[in-house]
Amino acid sequence: MHKLSMEELNRLTKEEYETVDKLPIIIVLDNIRSLSNVGAVFRTADAFRIGELYLCGITACPPHREIHKTALGADETVKWQYFESTEAACKALKDKGYKIFAVEQIEGSKGLQDFKFEPNSALIMGNEVEGVSDEALPYCVGAIELPQEGTKHSLNVSVCAGIVMWEVFRQLHLNI
Secondary structure, three states: OOOOOHHHHOOHHHHHHHHOOOOEOOOOOOOOOOOOHHHHHHHHHHHHEEEEEEEEEEOOOOOOOOHHHOOOOHHHOOOOEEEEOOOHHHHHHHHHOOOEEEEEEOOEEEHHOOOOOOOEEEEEEOOOOOOOOOOHHHOOEEEEEOOOOOOOOOOOHHHHHHHHHHHHHHHHHOOO
């Protein structure tokens, strides 16, 4: 057993990444405070070829040294847009025909293990303290919850986003 070299990993170049199909999924970052969390979401979105990120409100945008430090260059490969509010992002998504889902512990939420992802879905990841904003919830057609059995009531937003993006990739990647 040995660690694989960069050549053995056969990763795409930045130029190749631009040309490959991406998953028709948008991840919405709803007022994320931590630049490390933003960078981690970029890096995970790159790994699972997520279509785009929407950065909303106080969520910092590239180029930024602290985002880049965690993203390790994914802030230069993953497509993103900034919106002054999550509500504005939701309106734009609705106009494009996206179904919007909150990733949140909320009445009527469906466990991630039971959720069937569809193309042209947008997934809102909420603020580290407040969760998905009240302004975004009326735009959501449903909610996805990650089952947890420990003493804490939530996961770090970048960890949660990573788990959800992996499940999206697992379900949809063969269709791109």
